[in-house]
Amino acid sequence: MQLCDLQNLRIAVVGAGYGGASAAKALSLLGARVDVYEQAAEIREAGAGIGLRPATMNRFREWGIFDAIAKVTSPSAHFEILTPACDPIMKETWPPAGEQIHTHLIHRGDFIDALLGVLPEGMVHLGHKLESITDNGDRAVLSFAHGARVEADLVIGADGIKSVVRRELFSDKEPVFSGEHAYRAVISLDDAHGMVTDDDLRMYIGRGTKIYLLPLRHRDQVSFDITALCPDGTWVPEVTKDDLLATVEGFDERLVAITRELDMAGVNIRAVYDIDPIDTWHSDCVVLLGDAAHSMLHHQGQGANSAVEDAGALADALREADSVPQALTLYQATRKPVTDRLQAVSRQGWTEDEIDEVFPGQRPATAAPKD
Template identity: 65%
Template sequence: MSPDTLKNLNIAVIGAGYAGATAALALGRLGAKVTIYEQAQEVKEVGAGIGLRPSTMDQFRKLGIFDAINAVTSPSDYFEILLAHGQRIAMEEWPEKEAFGATTHFVHRGDFIDTLLRVLPEGILKMNHRLASIIDNGDSATLTFENGVTVNADLVVGADGIRSQVRKHLFSDKAPVFAGEHAYRAVIPAADTFGMVDDGNLRMYVGRGTKIYLLPLLHRKEVSFDITCLATDSTPAPACDRDTLIGMLESFDERLVAITKGLDMRQVNLRAVYDIDPIPSWHSNAVVLIGDAAHAMLHHQGQGANSAVLDAGALADALAEAASVPAALAQFQADRKPVTDELQRLSRQGWSEDEINSVFPNQHQGEIGARS
């Protein structure tokens, strides 16, 4: 689309999470008029860490915010996968490093979203705007919010997460899918982790039905500690039970058990784990889904936030290159959906024994079930 056409484009982004904030920044750099509508009164993230892959860091470089993101992250060279008792299954460098001229960086979720929101242009973010309805007019869309505000937009970007109202109203009313797992997450002092990740690299311990992730945040002198275990209670925010949690760790390294016993359970965030089934289409001629609204996935591949950022960049690229908004949205889906469909599939496998043996076929086949 021509620069003049882009400058006359009025874009409404629904949701101020990773996808929405990055999309607003990328689309604003095209010259479009962009406004983000966020339902909450303030944007908060749970205490946990995530990995930003080289392709994601490269996207931030293209957006001119690499230094801002880099300042709140720690670099990592590799990741390890180990059996519950500590025997190494695999140790690999992060992929994409050479291709994108950056390595994986670890960041606290709160620091990440705070940085993204801080670099947005002043006045672009409207808080306390919960979407009540959306009408697709064909070449535009009309939004009505619970506070009584009505907005007409040439393009609506649904970045409103796994329980997306944009998706529910226009594309799919299927509910999120419970994974049969609970995730316990806490950020703890690095001094409490017995030096297990002092080198700055991710370690994942795998037992029968339980996975423990230690993700170091060296710049904060902290570690993000995540235990994901089998569960039957699909309540989104179940009760946090120390005894049940410790009972899941019977065969694990005694240091991991000691870390768990020392947790302040009031600081532990417990959530039932959900994703969504792939949906046939993410877009109409004037509305498009990105991030978790389009393809919420389980956390086992660590690709949710990365996919959201890459969606934002791909959407901006498509609008810059296509002849019209409908053509851009079609191209965006064609570029991104095959990738995220596969990531959704892989993430559902959750580093099972079969998945580990397929990725690392010559290393300790069969030992996960036998020793954990």
């Protein structure tokens, strides 16, 4: 689109998470007027650590915010998978050969703070809970719970797995329970029982349970994540310390000790959901982004990275296309095949059988055969 057309474009982003904040930054650099509407009165990101892949960090460099993100991260060289007894299964070097930017490990709270910190003052509007959206063809109208109404040339639904924008305009399918729970906490390096001495991300895999140790050494902390099978699909289930200890039975005693010493008040507990791929992400003036478009399980660590990549692809498409409708078509054509594949791969996770398929002969010796 021509510069003058982009500068006259009014864009409303619903949701101030990773995808919404990234889209706001990328699109504001095009000269568009961008406003972000977030339902929370205060933005607080619970949970633990994530890894920002090289392609994501390259987007931040492109947008001039690499340093703001990198200063609250630890660069990481490897991802390693081990048995419950800490015997190695595989070790993968990241980034891939030829990349000059490492994967960076970051706390979720630091990440969203850094992203919001690079947006112009007044761009983010808190306390705006979306109730409905009306698509009028060339413009859309947002109606919020407190009575405010906003009209925009382009609305970006970055409002997460429970997206109102998706439900109202594109798909009424409900989120899908994975049959797993995730228990996440951030602990000090001193409480990691000597298991973290570098910046490598490690996953310990046993029957029905995966334990992730993600170093945040720039914080003198470690992100500790247990993902375990559980049939309870309650979004925020009630879980006891004994429940957690049962999931790590048979793992290295140091991992059991970390679990035993967790302060349950600081453990983020949730059932794990994603969504089935949806056919259409956009109309002529409304588009989905991030989890609203393709929420995926966390096993491959692609959720936040995909949201940032969506934001970059949307900005690229608006710059290249002749109109907003053409740009949205190009954006979906670029991103949907990628995210469909990532959703499928993330659902596979890292089961012992799949490790055996990918790394023949390296299946954990402790694994019991399936019935």
